[in-house]
Amino acid sequence: xxxxxxxxxxxxxxxxxxxxxxxxxxxxxxxxxxxxxxxxxxxxxxxxxxxxxxxxxxxxxxxxxxxxxxxxxxxxxxxxxxxxxxxxxxxxxxxxxxxxxxxxxxxxxxxxxxxxxxxxxxxxxxxxxxxxxxxxxxxxxxxxxxxxxxxxxxxxxxxxxxxxxxxxxxxxxxxxxxxxxxxxxxxxxxxxxx
Amino acid sequence: xxxxxxxxxxxxxxxxxxxxxxxxxxxxxxxxxxxxxxxxxxxxxxxxxxxxxxxxxxxxxxxxxxxxxxxxxxxxxxxxxxxxxxxxxxxxxxxxxxxxxxxxxxxxxxxxxxxxxxxxxxxxxxxxxxxxxxxxxxxxxxxxxxxxxxxxxxxxxxxxxxxxxxxxxxxxxxxxxxxxxxxxxxxxxx
Numbered sequence: 001x002x003x004x005x006x007x008x009x010x011x012x013x014x015x016x017x018x019x020x021x022x023x024x025x026x027x028x029x030x031x032x033x034x035x036x037x038x039x040x041x042x043x044x045x046x047x048x049x050x051x052x053x054x055x056x057x058x059x060x061x062x063x064x065x066x067x068x069x070x071x072x073x074x075x076x077x078x079x080x081x082x083x084x085x086x087x088x089x090x091x092x093x094x095x096x097x098x099x100x101x102x103x104x105x106x107x108x109x110x111x112x113x114x115x116x117x118x119x120x121x122x123x124x125x126x127x128x129x130x131x132x133x134x135x136x137x138x139x140x141x142x143x144x145x146x147x148x149x150x151x152x153x154x155x156x157x158x159x160x161x162x163x164x165x166x167x168x169x170x171x172x173x174x175x176x177x178x179x180x181x182x183x184x185x186x187x188x189x190x191x192x193x194x
Numbered sequence: 195x196x197x198x199x200x201x202x203x204x205x206x207x208x209x210x211x212x213x214x215x216x217x218x219x220x221x222x223x224x225x226x227x228x229x230x231x232x233x234x235x236x237x238x239x240x241x242x243x244x245x246x247x248x249x250x251x252x253x254x255x256x257x258x259x260x261x262x263x264x265x266x267x268x269x270x271x272x273x274x275x276x277x278x279x280x281x282x283x284x285x286x287x288x289x290x291x292x293x294x295x296x297x298x299x300x301x302x303x304x305x306x307x308x309x310x311x312x313x314x315x316x317x318x319x320x321x322x323x324x325x326x327x328x329x330x331x332x333x334x335x336x337x338x339x340x341x342x343x344x345x346x347x348x349x350x351x352x353x354x355x356x357x358x359x360x361x362x363x364x365x366x367x368x369x370x371x372x373x374x375x376x377x378x379x380x381x382x383x384x
Contacts, residue, residue: 021363024222025307029215069275076268084264099216099311099318102267106307108219174213175378178371182364189359 006128010136016109017140017181018188023109026100027141028177034157037145039093040100041138043086045131047078048110052130055118071114072105079104109137140184147180148172197328199384204332206380210308211340212373217308221341222366224299231345235338237299239331241281242309245274246330249313250323270313275304308337344373 016022023044031037054074062070083101086094094101104110113133118126149155152171154162170176208214211221217238224234249270257263282300285293303309312333316326347369356365 021222024218025215028218069272072271072275073268076271080264080267083267099314102314103216103307103311105267105271106305106310108305111305170375173378174215175371175374177215178367178374182360182367182371185367186359186364189364 003125003128006125007132010132010134011139012136012188012192014133014136015140015188016133016137017144018185019192020109022112023107023137025103026107027144028174028181030097030100031141031145031148031177032152032172033149033155034142034146036093036096037141037143038138039090040097041134041141043082043097043101044104044107044110044137045134046082047075047104048113048134048137049127049130050078051075051110051114052118052126053123055114056121056123056126059119067119068111068115071111071119075110075114076105109133144177144180144184147184148176151180152176197325200325200328201332201335203384204329205336205339206377207383209336209340209377209380210312210333211337212370212377214311216311217306217337220299220302220306220308221344221370222363223302225341225345225348225366228342228345228349231341232338233295234299234302235334235341236295237303238306238308238337239334241274241278241300241303242312242334242337243327243330244281245277245309246313246316246326247323248277249273250316250326253317266314266317270310274309274313278304308333340373340377344370347373 010016012019014020017024017027026040026044030040051071051074055071058070079102082104083094086097086101113130117129121129146156148171149157150161151168152173154160154164154167171180204210210216211218220234220238224230252269252273253263253266257265257269262269278300282293285300312330316329319329321329348366351365351369360368
């Protein structure tokens with residue numbers, strides 16, 4: 001597999017959210033607006049790329065038996081960095097993402113890539129894989145957030161598209177997350193086959 | 195009275211799965227049969243209460259007293275991971291029948307965000323130890339309620355004539371959406 005395929009597989013073909021169904025908690029939890037989805041996606045991308053780099057660099061030093069706990073510590077370190085930087089520079093985003101920032105640690109996507117890809121491949125391929133998967137995740141979260149924001153509050157990235165009298169509040173409430181994701185998966189499955 | 199409010203809020207109003215979106219992976223992953231859903235609920239309840247107690251003590255007596263609050267995420271996830279391992283070893287020796295019932299679900303629990311989420315929320319809401327335990331138990335009940343209801347729905351869905359493109363995940367998510375809508379009826383209860 002060449003690098004370009006390695007990079008683009010995360011967008012549609014192996015999209016972590018729509019196809020692999022990984023990292024569903026933040027996917028459903030923070031996507032009440034497109035900005036929140038994008039912020040969460042980029043934070044996860046950072047953690048994913050950095051942990052892929054470290055895991056791929058130290059993979060030969062870690063004994064096989066303790067590799068999972070070691071990966072978790074590496075991931076938790078980068079999550080703590082994201083948490084502190086975001087609290088300092090983007091306090092409003094930090095507040096709206098809330099609990100889901102520390103919960104990046106238990107996002108199966110990050111641990112999954114460390115275990116399935118970075119611990120078996122070289123540095124370059126691991127970075128590309130982390131970027132591709134992370135941006136695919138961001139794409140999915142932003143799309144889901146945009147659809148929910150558009151139907152639920154008549155806005156897109158905080159810009160009003162149509163008046164609030166016509167919105168259906170259900171889309172920004174929790175049930176809307178499940179329903180919109182169900183239809184997005186349906187559409188992506190159709191696109192993938194075409 | 196305070197405890198009753200915590201219980202009602204956690205089980206019905208802010209249901210951990212349907213309203214707060216924690217623990218979605220087992221919610222979608224092990225909800226195909228009612229029997230596996232029950233087993234998973236037992237394992238989650240067990241670890242959730244234990245993890246909340248241990249992480250609470252670590253936060254109060256180690257992290258807070260040494261001023262190391264920024265290590266919370268790392269410390270908690272390590273504690274939960276080793277706790278799950280420990281529970282597995284003890285159960286295997288002490289109660290083989292319980293281990294048989296919960297065994298296969300235990301390793302999955304480390305990456306269940308409901309456990310870490312409840313542990314962090316207990317600290318964030320500044321509960322004391324007893325309130326924390328009540329909080330954890332009621333969240334576990336809420337988790338079980340949502341999971342078992344949903345697995346019942348999925349067992350029925352298997353018998354339905356579902357449109358081709360909707361089969362599998364999309365129809366399950368739609369059913370979850372409708373279940374979440376039903377739970378929205380509880381909002382305003384406390």
